[in-house]
Amino acid sequence: MSDSSKATIERQAAAALANLQALAENDPAVYSALRGEEQRERDGIELIPSENYTFPEVLAVLGSVFTNKYSEGYPGRRYYGGQTYTDAIENLARDRAKALFGCDHANVQPLSGSAMNQAVYLGLLEPGDTIMAMDLSHGGHLTHGAPVSHMGQLFNFVRYITDPSDGSVDFDQVRADALRTKPKLMLCGYTSYPRDIDYAAFKAIADEVGAITMTDASHFGGLVAGKAMKNPFDFGFDIMTTTTHKSLRGPRGGMILCRKPFAKTIDKSVFPGLQGGPHMNAVAGIAVTLEKAQTAEFRDYAAQVLANAQALAQGLMAAGVKLVTGGTDNHMIVVDTMLSFGLDGRTAEEALDQVQITTNKQIIPDDPNPPLRPSGIRIGTPAATARGMKEPEMTQLAGWMIRCLQTPEDEAVLNAVKAEVETLCQSFPVPGI
Ligand code: DSN
Numbered sequence: 001m002s003d004s005s006k007a008t009i010e011r012q013a014a015a016a017l018a019n020l021q022a023l024a025e026n027d028p029a030v031y032s033a034l035r036g037e038e039q040r041e042r043d044g045i046e047l048i049p050s051e052n053y054t055f056p057e058v059l060a061v062l063g064s065v066f067t068n069k070y071s072e073g074y075p076g077r078r079y080y081g082g083q084t085y086t087d088a089i090e091n092l093a094r095d096r097a098k099a100l101f102g103c104d105h106a107n108v109q110p111l112s113g114s115a116m117n118q119a120v121y122l123g124l125l126e127p128g129d130t131i132m133a134m135d136l137s138h139g140g141h142l143t144h145g146a147p148v149s150h151m152g153q154l155f156n157f158v159r160y161i162t163d164p165s166d167g168s169v170d171f172d173q174v175r176a177d178a179l180r181t182k183p184k185l186m187l188c189g190y191t192s193y194p195r196d197i198d199y200a201a202f203k204a205i206a207d208e209v210g211a212i213t214m215t216d217a218s219h220f221g222g223l224v225a226g227k228a229m230k231n232p233f234d235f236g237f238d239i240m241t242t243t244t245h246k247s248l249r250g251p252r253g254g255m256i257l258c259r260k261p262f263a264k265t266i267d268k269s270v271f272p273g274l275q276g277g278p279h280m281n282a283v284a285g286i287a288v289t290l291e292k293a294q295t296a297e298f299r300d301y302a303a304q305v306l307a308n309a310q311a312l313a314q315g316l317m318a319a320g321v322k323l324v325t326g327g328t329d330n331h332m333i334v335v336d337t338m339l340s341f342g343l344d345g346r347t348a349e350e351a352l353d354q355v356q357i358t359t360n361k362q363i364i365p366d367d368p369n370p371p372l373r374p375s376g377i378r379i380g381t382p383a384a385t386a387r388g389m390k391e392p393e394m395t396q397l398a399g400w401m402i403r404c405l406q407t408p409e410d411e412a413v414l415n416a417v418k419a420e421v422e423t424l425c426q427s428f429p430v431p432g433i
Helices: 003-026 028-043 056-062 084-101 113-124 150-154 171-181 199-209 221-225 260-274 280-293 296-318 337-341 345-354 382-386 391-406 411-426
Strands: 105-107 130-134 156-160 185-189 212-216 239-243 254-258 332-336 360-362 376-380
Touching: 003 028, 028 411, 056 280, 084 105, 084 221, 084 254, 084 280, 105 260, 113 150, 113 185, 113 212, 113 239, 113 254, 113 260, 130 171, 156 171, 171 199, 185 199, 199 212, 221 239, 221 280, 221 296, 254 260, 280 296, 296 332, 296 382, 296 391, 332 337, 337 345, 337 376, 337 391, 345 360, 345 376, 345 391, 345 411, 382 391, 391 411
Parallel strands: 130 156, 130 185, 185 212, 212 239
Antiparallel strands: 105 254, 239 254, 332 376, 360 376
């Protein structure tokens, strides 16, 4: 690094320190919450499958001057002046996304996952059109047509289900439903489904009925980038959406990746159709993330995420814990806590919170219980893997979870496990903290 770069970084570090001091002095309540969250992330084990620790370089650009800039429009075609550097980072993010995922076009402006899916539907379809997607309780997302969502009210969703014993999809039934209802869009992808997708089977049915093919890879976009999971574009899919803050380890945001015939419509749908100014600090973070995601180190990370999920699932199942679908093919595990421990998911989540293992309550297929007190929890390995944890730590984690969930009222057990969790965390620093 040159002397002038070093001097610039020292100036920036002094500015960052002064900014933090200003926050501590002028808004101690927010400062204290910030320190508390930092400590929570450092001293506990994050097992929510949609969460992760972003790269230190991403934290650097998120808290940067890019947050000051309005950039409505696209590179070279903006509605505000002063776009030299914002154009540069958006072009970098788009080019890196195209190279990494092997697609023709990338829109990196969606503010997050729901907005990106909405932009696809609203851009390519008319209200009332039919979309086929996975049922919410079987693993689909709210934007995949849950009746409580605006998308569920605006479009005619035909939902397919899975066999909870092994997670399989009955493609004869999907085909029969597709022939009967003539969807304009066939959507696969999920938010709480621990298995992989048969893209070829979906694509064959979509071609038969003339439907656009879309994957919502929000959860596993990073695993596709890291070549640990299949890439839907290799199967001729038209569109893939992904959030950027889950397995990809970037800033909060979304991306729409697509084939060329959809590019213009998708861009128009994101802006000006749905959103105004993109968050350029997040776009800069996406550019940084995509550079990281094409390295051999990231491919090792993605492979380890899956290996860790296998180890965690085996550790639980070996003790008789019941997993929805009987295992996992991805980074995620859905535990039937009611069947395994006689506990609803909320009680299980709260017991694990007490020992600083963070999970989330989760409805399971055709759950008889309500979403705020469902029958299971959802866990996953992207964040723990980002700290460098491997299979032995996953086996330890499985044991701790079982001890807590077998005796959720036993303070002595909870305190003992909490101490062990804290000790383990000291050996695995959180990136960027
Ligand atoms: N909030 C994301 C998740 O946790 O999976 C998507 O709903």
